[in-house]
Amino acid sequence: MSVDPTPWPGPDKGALFVVTGASGTGKTTLVKAALQAIPSIGWSVSATTRPPREGELDGRDYHFLSHADFDALVADSALLEWAAVYGNRYGTPRAPVAAALDAGRSILLEIDLLGARQVKAAMPEAVLVFVLPPHAGAIEERLRARSTDSEEVIRRRVSQADDQLAGCGEFDYLVVNDVLDAAHVRFQSVLWAELQRRARNPRLVSTFGRV
Amino acid sequence: MSVDPTPWPGPDKGALFVVTGASGTGKTTLVKAALQAIPSIGWSVSATTRPPREGELDGRDYHFLSHADFDALVADSALLEWAAVYGNRYGTPRAPVAAALDAGRSILLEIDLLGARQVKAAMPEAVLVFVLPPHAGAIEERLRARSTDSEEVIRRRVSQADDQLAGCGEFDYLVVNDVLDAAHVRFQSVLWAELQRRARNPRLVSTFGRV
Numbered sequence A, B: 001m002s003v004d005p006t007p008w009p010g011p012d013k014g015a016l017f018v019v020t021g022a023s024g025t026g027k028t029t030l031v032k033a034a035l036q037a038i039p040s041i042g043w044s045v046s047a048t049t050r051p052p053r054e055g056e057l058d059g060r061d062y063h064f065l066s067h068a069d070f071d072a073l074v075a076d077s078a079l080l081e082w083a084a085v086y087g088n089r090y091g092t093p094r095a096p097v098a099a100a101l102d103a104g105r106s107i108l109l110e111i112d113l114l115g116a117r118q119v120k121a122a123m124p125e126a127v128l129v130f131v132l133p134p135h136a137g138a139i140e141e142r143l144r145a146r147s148t149d150s151e152e153v154i155r156r157r158v159s160q161a162d163d164q165l166a167g168c169g170e171f172d173y174l175v176v177n178d179v180l181d182a183a184h185v186r187f188q189s190v191l192w193a194e195l196q197r198r199a200r201n202p203r204l205v206s207t208f209g210r211v
Helices: A027-037 A066-074 A093-101 A111-124 A138-146 A151-165 A180-195 A202-208 B028-039 B067-075 B094-102 B113-122 B136-144 B149-164 B179-197 B202-208
Strands: A018-021 A080-083 A087-092 A106-110 A127-132 A173-176 B015-022 B079-085 B088-093 B106-110 B127-132 B173-176
Touching: A018 A027, A018 A111, A018 A138, A018 A180, A027 A106, A080 A093, A080 A111, A087 A093, A093 A106, A093 A138, A106 A180, A111 A127, A127 A180, A138 A151, A173 A180, A173 B202, A180 B067, A180 B179, A202 B113, A202 B173, B015 B028, B015 B113, B015 B179, B028 B106, B028 B179, B067 B079, B067 B088, B067 B136, B088 B094, B088 B149, B094 B106, B106 B179, B113 B127, B127 B179, B136 B149
Parallel strands: A018 A106, A018 A127, A127 A173, B015 B106, B015 B127, B127 B173
Antiparallel strands: A080 A087, B079 B088
8 A cells, every 4th residue: 555645635625514314313423423534524613592501611612692692693694504492592603614614624514404404595505414214214113112202202203303304305415324334434425525526626626637 | 333234225326437537646446446345336348349359258348349330339329438549449338328327336437538528428417536646746756766668758658647637627526546545435435425416316315205
């Protein structure tokens, strides 16, 4: 194996990855491993109106905002997506994401279907990846196998999962999480491939091609 | 690690991959390893007007054709690309490639820039991958380091390499072959990613999404 001291430094223009999937499909496991494996991909610090918990730092864990400041971001279209959860709001500030992409760093957002749609509308060049369960019915089987939940809870979770899955046809890539090792490879493949798109690498074209 | 007995069977619609690069950039090494690693990607049997050599089988090594039969394929637009080399012609028949893609099998063509342009024109959905050397001048350095070639031969080979590199801006993906292990991963990532494109997986969408 030849080892060269000047490995590819990554793209000039980062990619914005949006990862969505029903809960219980291993999405978070795939995302965590990918962020460790591909150092040029980071995450974004969300803005929120909920108060900081002990140990949380403003700007590191969240941007902690007043409701009025959050309203102002929404009014300015300064959030790529936002949602209300139990009376508090959470969102992804656009400016730091745009700055990262311009500097060649990529960002991965793990968000739900409604958030993914908002990001696609705000930044059409975002790359949407949906993580699918191994087969139809797998999520319900898993919830029932745990057998700790009431019938009502199971039905609600299956229904929530179905609501997410309903949107999979709107995504650019579909990663089936069947065999976890294989799914890690296939998920990270999507990220690596997108980083190598010619459109994200104008410097390679100007170095090697006659432009 | 969870292991599921029903791994993803691959896409319903195969991808046509076109791989191009200057000679001496390790393109063939990357292609061979990828074809071994990803069984659903195969190659295409070329048509040629050159006579069979000993041990070569018609339909396995090449489709051996008369000049008249080759002319007929060209006239019918039945070749995705073709070129003349030392008075003989070589080309990629369109029908078996189209049949493979429809059956969910993918095809990889390792061809030069002019061939890649022909394929893109004939089948715009083809995925074009260009393999780049680690840095500008690397090909010439390598030729000179071997020091077996005359100055004239070196100049001709560098010029041929530059002619290929000139077209890299027309490709969908740019894979830099710097550290070979890393390049294998990044090259195979492009192939895996494309197989997971939603457009190639209508069955996943109809299974999981409400369409």
